[in-house]
Amino acid sequence: MEYKITEKDKQDTYVVLPAYNESTRIQPVIDEIAEKGYNIIIVNDGSSDNTLDVVKESKRKYPERIHIYSLPINRGVGVATQTGFEAVLNFNPKYIVSMDSDGQHSPDDLDNVIRPLVTGEAQAVIGVRPLKDMPLSRNFANAIMNLLTRIFYRVDVSDSQTGFRAITYDALKVIEINARGYLISSEFIREINDNNIPFVEVPIKTIYTPETQAKGTNVVVAFKILLQMIKHQF
Amino acid sequence: MFLYSLIFPIISVIAIIWFIARYLKGKNAISTVILWSLFWIFVSVFALFPQVSNEFAKLFGITRGLDFIIILVFVILFYTVLKMYFIIDKMQNDMNTIVKEFAISNEITLDDEEE
Numbered sequence: 001m002e003y004k005i006t007e008k009d010k011q012d013t014y015v016v017l018p019a020y021n022e023s024t025r026i027q028p029v030i031d032e033i034a035e036k037g038y039n040i041i042i043v044n045d046g047s048s049d050n051t052l053d054v055v056k057e058s059k060r061k062y063p064e065r066i067h068i069y070s071l072p073i074n075r076g077v078g079v080a081t082q083t084g085f086e087a088v089l090n091f092n093p094k095y096i097v098s099m100d101s102d103g104q105h106s107p108d109d110l111d112n113v114i115r116p117l118v119t120g121e122a123q124a125v126i127g128v129r130p131l132k133d134m135p136l137s138r139n140f141a142n143a144i145m146n147l148l149t150r151i152f153y154r155v156d157v158s159d160s161q162t163g164f165r166a167i168t169y170d171a172l173k174v175i176e177i178n179a180r181g182y183l184i185s186s187e188f189i190r191e192i193n194d195n196n197i198p199f200v201e202v203p204i205k206t207i208y209t210p211e212t213q214a215k216g217t218n219v220v221v222a223f224k225i226l227l228q229m230i231k232h233q234f
Numbered sequence: 235m236f237l238y239s240l241i242f243p244i245i246s247v248i249a250i251i252w253f254i255a256r257y258l259k260g261k262n263a264i265s266t267v268i269l270w271s272l273f274w275i276f277v278s279v280f281a282l283f284p285q286v287s288n289e290f291a292k293l294f295g296i297t298r299g300l301d302f303i304i305i306l307v308f309v310i311l312f313y314t315v316l317k318m319y320f321i322i323d324k325m326q327n328d329m330n331t332i333v334k335e336f337a338i339s340n341e342i343t344l345d346d347e348e349e
Binding site for chain 2 (some may be wrong): 005022036039043044052059060067069070071075079082083086087130144178180
């Protein structure tokens, strides 16, 4: 029988949300996660819109569950996530999740993503997006990135570019993330593999809208990641 | 004597003095001073005695002295761009560290707004 996530498990979990110019999309995501009883670390990545005001609005509703950090300038999703990962250590969480703040990921998947950590089945989880739902260009870029992750980082995963991932506190302290941009997805996988952290893949839902498709790994981003992977070999 | 035969040695002397001055102030490594001094000495030699470039060209299997100088300039430009790339990359990393530390030590609270 499947383990049911308890309120205590949720209290022990912190969800890191990197946010760059997400003022029109982030609020429903935050509210839904907070309503479920999870703690949230929001990192405003130097947004030029009013993302910070919007997240403060959510904090008024859930002052104890939401923690906000703001980078004074835009440094990329990698640096924003790193900031969240470092900030979360101050709260002594058991489980840490990072997911996109644009509504692409469903908070309904949070229970499924942390379950393997809670039951001890794994110390890291990668949320795998269904390929059939993925737009063709994104699907192609993702296939390339999976191949590159296999070649450069010697890890075989179904979705190397997922932004939905979870890790235990102990494992998070071991891994070292330095990526500035979208390379963070592959780097996270490389780190858990290199440090022999047991991980599992969990299927997740993905909600594609024109806005969410504009972000993420397309062919241009894939090329930039390739250059960074080559650089990291030296 | 051509004008460049006069200008390039003057520029070379100024450049070498500049690199030595930076080394004395602790801003350059000795290897940088030696490397750039050699470069500017070569520039002066080529400017004063253009036929020398032919000898160097033959040494590397290149037919004309001018071709040798052009290739040399490309190599130096490539080295300079690469070096600048690494300097910028390091600065980006330093900037990320500062920005992250600043953000982590300044958690946004609602009290900030009310004050």
